Amino acid sequence: MKKNEEYIVTCIDDTDLNSGVVKIDDMVVFVPNLLIGEKAKIKIVKVNKKYAFGIIIELLKPSINRQELTCEVAKTCGGCQLQHMSYAYQLDYKYKHVKKLFEGIEVKPILGMDNPWYYRNKAQFPVKIKDGKVQMGFYRQHSNDVVTCKECKIQDHVINEVFSFIQKKITLKMAQDLRHVFIRHSSTDEIQVVFIGKNEKNIISLSDQLKNTFANITSIVFNYNTRNDNVILGDTYKVLYGNDYIIEECLGNKVKLHFKAFFQVNPKQMEVLYSQAIKAANLTGNETCIDMYAGTGTIGMAVSQHAKSVIGVEIVKEAVDNANDNTKMNHLDHCHYVCQDATDFAHDHKEDKIDVIFIDPPRKGMTENGIKDTITMQPDKIVYVSCNPKTLSRDLKIFKEYGYQCEYVQPVDMFCQTIGLECVAKLTKIV
Numbered sequence: 001m002k003k004n005e006e007y008i009v010t011c012i013d014d015t016d017l018n019s020g021v022v023k024i025d026d027m028v029v030f031v032p033n034l035l036i037g038e039k040a041k042i043k044i045v046k047v048n049k050k051y052a053f054g055i056i057i058e059l060l061k062p063s064i065n066r067q068e069l070t071c072e073v074a075k076t077c078g079g080c081q082l083q084h085m086s087y088a089y090q091l092d093y094k095y096k097h098v099k100k101l102f103e104g105i106e107v108k109p110i111l112g113m114d115n116p117w118y119y120r121n122k123a124q125f126p127v128k129i130k131d132g133k134v135q136m137g138f139y140r141q142h143s144n145d146v147v148t149c150k151e152c153k154i155q156d157h158v159i160n161e162v163f164s165f166i167q168k169k170i171t172l173k174m175a176q177d178l179r180h181v182f183i184r185h186s187s188t189d190e191i192q193v194v195f196i197g198k199n200e201k202n203i204i205s206l207s208d209q210l211k212n213t214f215a216n217i218t219s220i221v222f223n224y225n226t227r228n229d230n231v232i233l234g235d236t237y238k239v240l241y242g243n244d245y246i247i248e249e250c251l252g253n254k255v256k257l258h259f260k261a262f263f264q265v266n267p268k269q270m271e272v273l274y275s276q277a278i279k280a281a282n283l284t285g286n287e288t289c290i291d292m293y294a295g296t297g298t299i300g301m302a303v304s305q306h307a308k309s310v311i312g313v314e315i316v317k318e319a320v321d322n323a324n325d326n327t328k329m330n331h332l333d334h335c336h337y338v339c340q341d342a343t344d345f346a347h348d349h350k351e352d353k354i355d356v357i358f359i360d361p362p363r364k365g366m367t368e369n370g371i372k373d374t375i376t377m378q379p380d381k382i383v384y385v386s387c388n389p390k391t392l393s394r395d396l397k398i399f400k401e402y403g404y405q406c407e408y409v410q411p412v413d414m415f416c417q418t419i420g421l422e423c424v425a426k427l428t429k430i431v
């Protein structure tokens, strides 16, 4: 097989990264976006020793599970990898792959959305100047090129409106000192805009236009980032209007949310996810709980309404400050947060007797030492919330080696149209 050769193929399988799998003379070829059962003319673009990669040139027999692409940049923007699948099929596809990862563990049916569009409450738009024009949009897949578009079909409508307004008003002078524009829209209908770049001088007039146009903007911030890597936010910032936070809501609690603090991007499914986490813990009201990787305290505050006390740990100072303000604002005085690395926290508390531990780490999951020290606390139950089924599966194996087994995994579709999936895992002590 050689590069640029063309073949007519039928797709026999798929991968969890949205590639169809075809076989040509016993050679496996991965073809992005090809669905099982589909017949297509493909072109080989790369050949390795044991496998190759191809691209679709012409779809000869489309699957009934394929849906029309309605987004104008679906083919160039890297955001929605599964937009060519009907939503029911996206859920089947995710379920099949998540089940493979958790062999021997019950995986409950995925909880999906009724309307899987316009759900995201946060967007980060890169800003560039190319050929004397300002570009603001999304990164092309595996590239630093910016794909411009009028709207994004998974961002909520208000974010699209603010995005479109900035696109119209931004000048070359403004763009030259900017790298990103970050927009959040809360469930309480507050808008936050964070400009990220070198210098705020040329942005002041845009900030004024924004606050004069959108009555519910409560926070405009300039974040200074002069680094040359792909970390989006810098350390220092200046508030241009209002506050450095907005007010969010989660399961009935108000949440003060700093722009540097984490918040789930799908507010509807966040409540489904955290309700599942609380259900898994089956609390009686007498438990002492830990909320590890706590963010602004969203899980811990909801848990504290069903438990005796909650102590939470989080590494981002601004988020911890928010979390402690949030417990006061919601009158939850048996819930308290500390700023520390989660592994160090688990180590310092390993002699404590804790009943239930909630864990919600970033994509990379936990450290083995963190898992060992968590287990030393001998909780009756551990509820692990994860946005990365692969690191969850790895960590569940380590938990099992140290005496905790997973009873079940409950997937929740938090990231419709994309390959992402969130899961809740319930773990109990092996007796």
Ligand SMILES: C[S@@+](CC[C@H](N)C(=O)[O-])C[C@H]1O[C@@H](n2cnc3c(N)ncnc32)[C@H](O)[C@@H]1O
Binding pocket: 261, 262, 263, 264, 292, 293, 294, 295, 296, 297, 298, 299, 313, 314, 315, 316, 319, 340, 341, 342, 343, 360, 361, 362, 363, 387
């Ligand atoms: C997936 S978020 C979950 C946040 C929170 N539970 C929520 O749902 O809003 C993971 C959180 O872990 C925090 N984090 C990352 N590394 C950490 C560490 N080593 N120790 C403690 N917290 C950490 C991040 O700042 C982030 O807030």
